[in-house]
Amino acid sequence: MSTRQLPASPEDDPRVRAVFDDIRTTRNTEYINNLWRMLAFDPALLENTWQEVKHLMATPSHLDPLTKELVYIAVSITNACGYCVHSHTTAARAKGMTDAQHAEFLSIVGLAAKTNQLATALQVPVDAVFDAGAGLR
Amino acid sequence: MSTRQLPASPEDDPRVRAVFDDIRTTRNTEYINNLWRMLAFDPALLENTWQEVKHLMATPSHLDPLTKELVYIAVSITNACGYCVHSHTTAARAKGMTDAQHAEFLSIVGLAAKTNQLATALQVPVDAVFDAGAGLR
Amino acid sequence: MSTRQLPASPEDDPRVRAVFDDIRTTRNTEYINNLWRMLAFDPALLENTWQEVKHLMATPSHLDPLTKELVYIAVSITNACGYCVHSHTTAARAKGMTDAQHAEFLSIVGLAAKTNQLATALQVPVDAVFDAGAGLR
Amino acid sequence: MSTRQLPASPEDDPRVRAVFDDIRTTRNTEYINNLWRMLAFDPALLENTWQEVKHLMATPSHLDPLTKELVYIAVSITNACGYCVHSHTTAARAKGMTDAQHAEFLSIVGLAAKTNQLATALQVPVDAVFDAGAGLR
Amino acid sequence: MSTRQLPASPEDDPRVRAVFDDIRTTRNTEYINNLWRMLAFDPALLENTWQEVKHLMATPSHLDPLTKELVYIAVSITNACGYCVHSHTTAARAKGMTDAQHAEFLSIVGLAAKTNQLATALQVPVDAVFDAGAGLR
Amino acid sequence: MSTRQLPASPEDDPRVRAVFDDIRTTRNTEYINNLWRMLAFDPALLENTWQEVKHLMATPSHLDPLTKELVYIAVSITNACGYCVHSHTTAARAKGMTDAQHAEFLSIVGLAAKTNQLATALQVPVDAVFDAGAGLR
Numbered sequence: 040m041s042t043r044q045l046p047a048s049p050e051d052d053p054r055v056r057a058v059f060d061d062i063r064t065t066r067n068t069e070y071i072n073n074l075w076r077m078l079a080f081d082p083a084l085l086e087n088t089w090q091e092v093k094h095l096m097a098t099p100s101h102l103d104p105l106t107k108e109l110v111y112i113a114v115s116i117t118n119a120c121g122y123c124v125h126s127h128t129t130a131a132r133a134k135g136m137t138d139a140q141h142a143e144f145l146s147i148v149g150l151a152a153k154t155n156q157l158a159t160a161l162q163v164p165v166d167a168v169f170d171a172g173a174g175l176r
Numbered sequence: 177m178s179t180r181q182l183p184a185s186p187e188d189d190p191r192v193r194a195v196f197d198d199i200r201t202t203r204n205t206e207y208i209n210n211l212w213r214m215l216a217f218d219p220a221l222l223e224n225t226w227q228e229v230k231h232l233m234a235t236p237s238h239l240d241p242l243t244k245e246l247v248y249i250a251v252s253i254t255n256a257c258g259y260c261v262h263s264h265t266t267a268a269r270a271k272g273m274t275d276a277q278h279a280e281f282l283s284i285v286g287l288a289a290k291t292n293q294l295a296t297a298l299q300v301p302v303d304a305v306f307d308a309g310a311g312l313r
Numbered sequence: 314m315s316t317r318q319l320p321a322s323p324e325d326d327p328r329v330r331a332v333f334d335d336i337r338t339t340r341n342t343e344y345i346n347n348l349w350r351m352l353a354f355d356p357a358l359l360e361n362t363w364q365e366v367k368h369l370m371a372t373p374s375h376l377d378p379l380t381k382e383l384v385y386i387a388v389s390i391t392n393a394c395g396y397c398v399h400s401h402t403t404a405a406r407a408k409g410m411t412d413a414q415h416a417e418f419l420s421i422v423g424l425a426a427k428t429n430q431l432a433t434a435l436q437v438p439v440d441a442v443f444d445a446g447a448g449l450r
Numbered sequence: 451m452s453t454r455q456l457p458a459s460p461e462d463d464p465r466v467r468a469v470f471d472d473i474r475t476t477r478n479t480e481y482i483n484n485l486w487r488m489l490a491f492d493p494a495l496l497e498n499t500w501q502e503v504k505h506l507m508a509t510p511s512h513l514d515p516l517t518k519e520l521v522y523i524a525v526s527i528t529n530a531c532g533y534c535v536h537s538h539t540t541a542a543r544a545k546g547m548t549d550a551q552h553a554e555f556l557s558i559v560g561l562a563a564k565t566n567q568l569a570t571a572l573q574v575p576v577d578a579v580f581d582a583g584a585g586l587r
Numbered sequence: 588m589s590t591r592q593l594p595a596s597p598e599d600d601p602r603v604r605a606v607f608d609d610i611r612t613t614r615n616t617e618y619i620n621n622l623w624r625m626l627a628f629d630p631a632l633l634e635n636t637w638q639e640v641k642h643l644m645a646t647p648s649h650l651d652p653l654t655k656e657l658v659y660i661a662v663s664i665t666n667a668c669g670y671c672v673h674s675h676t677t678a679a680r681a682k683g684m685t686d687a688q689h690a691e692f693l694s695i696v697g698l699a700a701k702t703n704q705l706a707t708a709l710q711v712p713v714d715a716v717f718d719a720g721a722g723l724r
Numbered sequence: 725m726s727t728r729q730l731p732a733s734p735e736d737d738p739r740v741r742a743v744f745d746d747i748r749t750t751r752n753t754e755y756i757n758n759l760w761r762m763l764a765f766d767p768a769l770l771e772n773t774w775q776e777v778k779h780l781m782a783t784p785s786h787l788d789p790l791t792k793e794l795v796y797i798a799v800s801i802t803n804a805c806g807y808c809v810h811s812h813t814t815a816a817r818a819k820g821m822t823d824a825q826h827a828e829f830l831s832i833v834g835l836a837a838k839t840n841q842l843a844t845a846l847q848v849p850v851d852a853v854f855d856a857g858a859g860l861r
Contacts, residue, residue, distance in 0.1 A: 040718040041299045042402040043415075072303045074295055081416035088294065088423075095283055101276045106243045107284055113247045114288035114430075116571045117254035119393040119804040122295040123288070124573060125306040128727040139238045141728075142766035145571050146232055147244055149564035149773075151251035151260070156560045156799075157225065158211055158259040160527045162178045162535060166209045169262040170588040177855040179539040180552075218553035225560075251567075253434045256530040256667040261436060265590040278591075279629035286430045286636075290423035293662075297390045297419050299398060307725040314581040315710045316813040317826075346714045348706055355827035362705065362834075369694055375687045380654045381695055387658045388699035388841075391665035393804040396706040397699070399717035413649045420643055421655055425662035425671070431636065432622055432670040436589045440620045443673035444451040452847045453676040454689075483851045485843055492690035499697075499842065506831055512824045517791045518832055524795045525704075525836035528802035530667040533843040534836070536854040550786045557780055558792055562799035562808070568773065569759055569807040573726045577757045580810035664845045672847060697841045701834035708801045708830050710809060 041077065049079035058082075058089050065097050072126060105134045113148050178214065186216035195219075195226050202234050209263060242271045250285050315351065323353035332356075332363050339371050346400060379408045387422050452488065460490035469493075469500050476508050483537060516545045524559050589625065597627035606630075606637050613645050620674060653682045661696050726762065734764035743767075743774050750782050757811060790819045798833050 050056040059071050059079075078085040096107055108131040115123035128141075136144075187193040195216075196208050215222040233244055245268040252260035265278075273281075324330040333345050333353075352359040370381055382405040389397035402415075410418075461467040469490075470482050489496040507518055519542040526534035539552075547555075598604040606627075607619050626633040644655055656679040663671035684692075735741040743764075744756050763770040781792055793816040800808035813826075821829075 040399065040713055040715075041301055042399060042717075042719050043298055044720045070305065072305070073300045074291070074298075077298045077300050078294070080412060081419075084416045084420060087420075088291065091287055092291070095280070095287055101274065101280050102246075102284075106246060107280075109239075109243060110246050110250045110281060110284050111288045112571070113250035114254050114285055115292055116567050117251050118289060118292040118296075119570055120292035120295050121570070121573055122300045122302055123292050124571060125302045125725065125727060128308075128571075129306045137238065138765060142769045143232070143238050143244075144247060145568055145766075146769060146772075147239075147247050148251055148571060149567045150228055150232055151248045152255060152563040152567045153560035154211070154225065154229070155252055155255040155257035155260050156527050156563045157215065157556055158257050159255075159530055159532070160523070160535060160539075160556050160559060161180055161211075161214045162532055163210045163214050163259045164178055165259055165262045165588055167588075168207065168209070169266045169590075171265075171590050172592045177536065177850055177852075179536060179854075179856050181857045217549060218556075221553045221557060224557075249434070253430050256433055258433070258436055261434060262588065262590060265434075275628060279632045282431055282434050282629075283632060283635075285434060286427035289426040289430045293390050293423045293426045294419055296393055296395070297386070297398060297402075297422060299395055302725055304725075306727075308727050309729045314576050314578075314810065315712055316580075316582050316810060317709055318583045344716065346716070347711045348702070348709075351709045351711050352705065354823060355830075358827045358831060361831075362702065365698055366702070369691070369698055375685065375691050376657075376695075380657060381691075383650075383654060383658050384661045384692060384695050385699045387661035388665050388696055389703055391662050392700065392703040392707075394703035394706055396711045396713055397703050399713045402719075403717045411649065417643070417649050417655075418658060421650075421658050422662055424639055424643055425659045426666060428622070428636065428640070429663055429666040429668035429671050431626065432668055433666075435591055435622075435625045437621045437625050437670045438589055439451055439670055439673045441451075442618065442620070443453075443677045445453050445676075446455045451673065452849055453673060454846055481853065483853075484848045485839070485846075488846045488848050489842065491686060492693075495690045495694060498694075499839065502835055503839070506828070506835055512822065512828050513794075513832075517794060518828075520787075520791060521794050521798045521829060521832050522836045524798035525802050525833055526840055528799050529837065529840040529844075531840035531843050533848045533850055534840050536850045539856075540854045548786065554780070554786050554792075555795060558787075558795050559799055561776055561780055562796045563803065565759070565773065565777070566800055566803040566805035566808050568763065569805055570803075572728055572759075572762045574758045574762050574807045575726055576807055576810045579755065579757070580814045582813075660845070664841050667844055669844070669847055672845060676845075693842055693845050696845060697838035700837040700841045704801050704834045704837045705830055707804055707806070708797070708809060708813075708833060710806055 043077055043080055045073070045076050046079050049076060052079070052082055054082035055079045055085060058085050061093070062089065065093055074122065074126070105131060105136055105140075108134055108136070109144055112144070113151075116148055117152065180214055180217055182210070182213050183216050186213060189216070189219055191219035192216045192222060195222050198230070199226065202230055211259065211263070242268060242273060242277075245271055245273070246281055249281070250288075253285055254289065317351055317354055319347070319350050320353050323350060326353070326356055328356035329353045329359060332359050335367070336363065339367055348396065348400070379405060379410055379414075382408055382410070383418055386418070387425075390422055391426065454488055454491055456484070456487050457490050460487060463490070463493055465493035466490045466496060469496050472504070473500065476504055485533065485537070516542060516547055516551075519545055519547070520555055523555070524562075527559055528563065591625055591628055593621070593624050594627050597624060600627070600630055602630035603627045603633060606633050609641070610637065613641055622670065622674070653679060653684055653688075656682055656684070657692055660692075661699075664696055665700065728762055728765055730758070730761050731764050734761060737764070737767055739767035740764045740770060743770050746778070747774065750778055759807065759811070790816060790821055790825075793819055793821070794829055797829070798836075801833055802837065 050059055062071055063069060078088055108127055112127045115127060187196055199208055215225055245264055249264045252264060324333055336345055337343060352362055382401055386401045389401060461470055473482055489499055519538055523538045526538060598607055610619055611617060626636055656675055660675045663675060735744055747756055748754060763773055793812055797812045800812060
């Protein structure tokens with residue numbers, strides 16, 4: 040079930056076709072996953088979303104590809120987005136995540152959520168040394 | 177303001193003192209930040225929390241130290257824990273995070289939250305290829 | 314699957330029947346959706362919840378009906394409530410939401426989540442001009 | 451700072467005055483805390499919110515008063531509502547919460563958040579035995 | 588306190604200056620609020636974020652300006668982003684939000700969160716009629 | 725669907741077998757639910773998680789068993805963890821939760837989320853009397 044129908048022949052629209060072709064080339068696969076197929080109902084939304092994902096996730100940059108996926112999954116877990124957890128865990132494996140790394144990642148994600156609760160529950164005042172300007176004066 | 181008083185002389189309790197000493201040694205600093213000082217109201221809670229943080233965050237492992245901090249911050253941002261965002265951003269800088277990496281990290285954290293909203297709003301069905309067992313059959 | 318059984322003949326209870334009848338009249342449909350059928354296990358909870366929904370969502374007021382649905386969906390997406398996203402997206406369409414409006418709504422919901430992450434990650438101090446009392450002095 | 455001014459003389463409005471008087475009587479105190487003072491900008495919103503809080507939190511019922519406060523705080527922590535964490539932790543203490551209970555409560559709130567992350571990260575399928583109807587067939 | 592210093596003379600960078608000038612022109616004010624000033628540490632992040640905000644929030648479109656602000660605030664409240672709640676509530680007032688609309692908006696945002704909890708707590712199965720394809724067959 | 729395969733014969737690993745045996749003894753049942761079976765992919769993660777759950781949830785302590793389950797469910801609902809809501813609602817029933825208590829619990833969980841939204845939307849300043857140190861001076 041979903042809140043929109045999957046468009047039947049999305050690639051009849053040349054803007055959609057161009058994005059799908061770019062996804063296929065960038066990822067070196069024929070497969071277009073459901074998020075992109077659903078976003079095809081609005082070509083502008085599809086284009087903008089894909090450009091941002093491609094720019095940040097599929098381009099060499101200052102963080103290594105696996106770290107970027109782990110950050111992405113961490114946010115997705117915390118937001119309880121099942122689709123995103125599935126798609127980016129798959130991507131992390133494709134980028135070399137081992138079982139030991141996965142277990143450690145899960146432990147850290149769990150620990151962070153736990154200490155988030157403690158700090159919020161106690162309303163711990165932020166230490167002055169954590170102020171970004173503090174060390175500079 | 178906080179929901180508990182900071183204990184006045186927490187290290188009068190030997191269990192608290194042992195944890196604080198371990199924090200000082202592990203982090204090579206005299207400074208004990210407020211979260212630990214507040215948790216000192218219950219030595220068992222303090223011990224358990226510190227042991228878990230030390231084991232996962234301050235011990236060489238399968239993920240590099242900066243990646244672990246970034247995952248921690250990603251969860252903390254998404255849970256809106258100001259204290260944790262402050263303390264772990266400070267830690268990430270201490271572990272070498274550059275401005276360019278920080279900017280890229282922020283961009284990915286923002287993008288993930290954005291696509292989480294899209295996938296949840298559309299209730300996109302999970303692709304069969306993302307099922308962990310799928311590739312094995 | 315659910316955490317409670319759907320009651321078999323909920324309308325045998327006159328309080329449940331009265332609420333269901335009011336839902337049918339207010340919405341001009343015979344269909345009672347699953348949330349109301351499940352809440353029927355406790356007539357008081359059912360009555361209170363329906364009264365609040367009816368009062369706010371089905372009564373002419375200071376905000377137009379589509380705006381109210383969009384606000385409702387925005388909260389439901391952010392809380393990752395699949396059921397509520399489904400039911401209120403259906404309602405928004407019934408109240409005239411076009412595909413172009415849906416795409417724009419999705420873009421704003423995504424943008425808000427993204428900038429929420431940026432502001433929380435940076436712990437941006439609130440500008441004095443945003444204080445509600447500021448403009449008055 | 452806040453997004454609305456605190457009304458200067460809210461009790462000039464008889465509807466506000468009636469609610470404030472009921473708060474004073476119900477809680478046996480002269481003090482009206484800021485949430486109620488701010489809600490006074492709209493008497494209907496103030497009345498409805500107070501009635502619901504009074505009915506559920508200040509009336510003898512099927513759950514004991516401290517349990518109700520702990521449930522309230524658990525939700526408030528998870529939603530990162532600092533104001534609510536403060537006000538209901540104060541209320542829990544007034545209802546007898548000991549330091550040992552507070553520490554245990556914090557531990558459970560942290561553990562729940564941690565295992566929430568694990569279950570969501572793994573997308574664990576719900577066991578058939580947890581279906582509410584399962585035991586009945 | 589914040590996790591980055593506000594850059595001292597951000598407009599010495601021509602890319603930052605161009606964005607700030609565009610903000611001033613678009614909003615018809617000399618004031619640049621803190622979020623933009625902090626993002627100036629990375630001109631690319633600043634440019635991308637502002638372009639997206641300008642395109643969606645400051646350009647005539649399929650949804651009216653106040654509705655867009657209300658959707659933005661609804662997400663920001665649910666994500667507990669104090670900065671965003673402040674800045675967009677200010678913006679909503681500038682776009683004509685009345686006190687009566689504000690009160691009604693607050694009531695709906697509260698109601699949505701409440702029914703989100705009920706639907707998630709009961710794990711209510713989604714009605715087949717809410718499937719976007721259902722009505723078309 | 726899930727992001728990991730259920731291990732086929734997890735109890736071939738003696739560390740997994742020891743945990744599963746302890747679960748069976750502690751809970752007096754032969755049934756091992758899916759969360760534990762999935763965590764078996766990493767024995768250390770399984771051991772640590774189970775030890776924490778056993779220590780907090782299955783050991784007599786300062787809070788009664790049903791209160792602990794309700795707190796657990798409250799966090800799980802707010803984090804939208806369907807699996808956890810299912811498993812702990814089942815546990816709460818096993819510990820004696822009545823229908824009337826369930827309905828009241830749901831009402832409080834909903835009310836808390838609603839007032840969280842109100843307090844965050846208004847950015848209500850925390851009253852000085854809620855500061856934990858306030859009453860002591």
